[in-house]
Amino acid sequence: MNIFNRRNADREKWGERLPPGQTATDGWPILHYGSIPLIETKDWKLELAGTVEEPVSISWEEFIALPQVTVTNDIHCVTAWSKFDNTWTGVPVREVLKLVQLKPETKHVMIHSYGGYTTNLPLEDLDRDGNLFATHHGGEPLTKEHGWPVRLVVPHLYFWKSAKWVRGLNFLPQQQPGFWEMYGYHIRGDPFKEERYS
Numbered sequence: 001m002n003i004f005n006r007r008n009a010d011r012e013k014w015g016e017r018l019p020p021g022q023t024a025t026d027g028w029p030i031l032h033y034g035s036i037p038l039i040e041t042k043d044w045k046l047e048l049a050g051t052v053e054e055p056v057s058i059s060w061e062e063f064i065a066l067p068q069v070t071v072t073n074d075i076h077c078v079t080a081w082s083k084f085d086n087t088w089t090g091v092p093v094r095e096v097l098k099l100v101q102l103k104p105e106t107k108h109v110m111i112h113s114y115g116g117y118t119t120n121l122p123l124e125d126l127d128r129d130g131n132l133f134a135t136h137h138g139g140e141p142l143t144k145e146h147g148w149p150v151r152l153v154v155p156h157l158y159f160w161k162s163a164k165w166v167r168g169l170n171f172l173p174q175q176q177p178g179f180w181e182m183y184g185y186h187i188r189g190d191p192f193k194e195e196r197y198s
């Protein structure tokens with residue numbers, strides 16, 4: 001099947017759940033820039049800083065003691081694959097946001113990963129029901145390749161926003177481009193509007 005027939009078949013199967021220009025994958029590609037960072041949970045921290053009243057740093061034990069959820073969603077990579085019906089378990093982003101008091105000027109967030117990756121989000125795209133800091137996929141702990149111990153999952157935007165190996169959030173009054181956004185990816189990245197590149 002060529003790519004056009006494939007897309008038509010996927011469109012028939014998935015309907016409106018398939019964003020424009022995407023094809024469905026059964027596997028799970030591994031995509032990241034650079035090498036997989038070495039992380040040990042005893043040293044792992046999640047740091048919340050920037051435009052907050054008090055910066056907070058939580059340990060692995062504190063993180064996994066937070067309320068957890070299991071959600072199912074679809075993910076869409078800008079390189080044109082979509083993966084349907086992913087079941088993730090982890091801590092809702094909103095539970096983590098409760099740990100800080102944001103200053104009123106907070107409008108954006110930079111996500112920082114171990115290894116140096118960054119990606120930016122408007123606060124309202126981060127502060128959503130359904131977004132989580134995932135520790136498990138399909139009931140199994142994340143593999144290192146997919147972001148163990150913790151990755152962000154923001155399913156309504158292209159998957160480059162879902163940073164693997166998360167280590168902190170830096171709250172900002174203004175938008176700043178993250179790693180791929182600096183290299184020409186769209187500043188927001190809505191797959192249903194096909195916001196791939198800027």
Ligand SMILES: Nc1nc2c(c(=O)[nH]1)N[C@H]1C(S)=C(S)[C@@H](COP(=O)(O)O)O[C@H]1N2
Pocket residue numbers: 028029030031032033034077078113114115117145146147159160161162163164165
């Ligand atoms: N830390 C980090 N997170 C990252 C990336 C990266 O290079 N570094 N790549 C992003 C991109 S472009 C995609 S498509 C997804 C891929 O996640 P996966 O390898 O679990 O499929 O991770 C995103 N998160």
Ligand SMILES: [Mo]
Pocket residue numbers: 031077078079159160
């Ligand atoms: Mo990607």
